């Protein structure tokens with residue numbers, strides 16, 4: 001749930017007990033294996049150092065990190081939401097991948113991060129599928145320059161919009177269905193599942209996304225929960241201006257439109273793109 005604090009700042013939180021169900025949809029819709037291969041290609045092309053040590057901000061249920069760990073990166077995940085921790089453990093176990101180190105922290109809390117990450121410096125910092133405002137994303141680039149080695153990258157993603165002729169003052173609706181990915185071996189009737197009804201309200205560069213989740217919880221009670229997100233869409237001609245870091249050590253790199261993943265993984269009417277900054281040598 002994103003709680004708006006102002007037009008340019010909001011917090012990402014979730015209704016209690018929902019992370020497990022949200023993860024059903026992450027697994028179903030986001031093609032992490034394909035996406036993270038694109039991330040790796042981007043790293044190889046643009047980092048000016050060899051990339052081994054990676055810090056994953058907002059790692060959530062660890063689905064990117066399972067892929068990235070398989071590629072051989074050493075990873076520390078930073079996550080604020082406690083409920084994600086047992087799910088991330090289960091996801092790594094299920095995939096037969098050694099768990100990563102996790103740090104429980106708000107990634108905007110610089111003093112806490114300095115304490116928890118100690119004097120560690122990273123070759124790459126990722127902020128993937130974390131729908132902050134673009135202004136707050138750039139703020140994190142400014143903060144995390146401190147933890148980055150010269151020549152290393154800060155990699156994030158945005159939704160870029162819109163196709164020609166689309167006027168963003170409409171509402172669109174769709175729905176999804178997903179099953180518990182950790183129960184693939186159970187008979188169909190015994191698997192947990194969830195239905196999600198989505199409403200997207202388009203207002204200039206912002207999309208208000210309300211998702212209503214309907215599911216049977218672990219006590220056998222049918223529940224309905226509502227989640228709200230705000231998506232800050234990057235308009236094509238704003239690339240340089242909105243993403244420019246105020247930290248002169250961080251240079252903005254070329255954007256990469258991710259055409260490798262299916263359009264289901266995008267917000268309707270937008271396209272996913274990788275945006276990144278490199279710390280100057």
Ligand SMILES: C[S@@+](CC[C@H](N)C(=O)[O-])C[C@H]1O[C@@H](n2cnc3c(N)ncnc32)[C@H](O)[C@@H]1O
Pocket residue numbers: 011012026057058059060061062063064078079080081084105106107108128129130131
């Ligand atoms: C939409 S989820 C994406 C999770 C994961 N990166 C993925 O792609 O599957 C965003 C994650 O960022 C975390 N997050 C948001 N704001 C945060 C903050 N200020 N500090 C730490 N984690 C945060 C949320 O708790 C959530 O797990």
